[in-house]
Amino acid sequence: xxxxxxxxxxxxxxxxxxxxxxxxxxxxxxxxxxxxxxxxxxxxxxxxxxxxxxxxxxxxxxxxxxxxxxxxxxxxxxxxxxxxxxxxxxxxxxxxxxxxxxxxxxxxxxxxxxxxxxxxxxxxxxxxxxxxxxxxxxxxxxxxxxxxxxxxxxxxxxxxxxxxxxxxxxxxxxxxxxxxxxxxxxxxxxxxx
Numbered sequence: 001x002x003x004x005x006x007x008x009x010x011x012x013x014x015x016x017x018x019x020x021x022x023x024x025x026x027x028x029x030x031x032x033x034x035x036x037x038x039x040x041x042x043x044x045x046x047x048x049x050x051x052x053x054x055x056x057x058x059x060x061x062x063x064x065x066x067x068x069x070x071x072x073x074x075x076x077x078x079x080x081x082x083x084x085x086x087x088x089x090x091x092x093x094x095x096x097x098x099x100x101x102x103x104x105x106x107x108x109x110x111x112x113x114x115x116x117x118x119x120x121x122x123x124x125x126x127x128x129x130x131x132x133x134x135x136x137x138x139x140x141x142x143x144x145x146x147x148x149x150x151x152x153x154x155x156x157x158x159x160x161x162x163x164x165x166x167x168x169x170x171x172x173x174x175x176x177x178x179x180x181x182x183x184x185x186x187x188x189x190x191x192x193x
Contacts, residue, residue: 075092115135147163
């Protein structure tokens with residue numbers, strides 16, 4: 001569906017540029033924007049490779065296991081019913097660790113792995129369990145302590161202080177996370193009635 005929407009937006013833009021007589025400017029913008037897009041992709045790929053590598057090193061060194069142990073009391077409070085040695089709990093902790101470091105794209109495979117582990121452990125029939133809903137909500141809110149991707153984008157755009165947004169990111173991301181988890185809890189209570 002989104003593919004069709006984008007196709008018609010592009011087609012409409014070209015049609016309007018021909019009608020308005022600005023098709024030469026649009027063609028020039030398409031060519032220059034293509035070079036900018038390639039540069040942006042390379043910048044983001046480099047940032048993701050570095051942080052993805054950091055996550056692999058953290059995993060192999062046992063840091064993620066230690067982080068899981070530290071996060072476990074809080075996660076067991078949020079994700080009720082999971083056992084202490086649960087594979088899902090470990091996967092959720094790794095996913096949240098990646099999100100906390102601002103690695104949204106690197107966190108996606110970890111989130112999928114966590115959702116599959118929850119599916120294996122909770123064995124839902126045809127609907128998402130409350131823990132699955134909370135995991136989806138936490139990934140959508142993506143609370144960040146280190147906004148690595150946004151900082152890479154800001155640095156690529158020429159920002160002299162790409163991390164100056166940190167206080168705002170912390171405030172907004174944790175406020176949205178708290179509101180989303182509260183809404184998920186309320187929905188779960190409402191569903192049980």
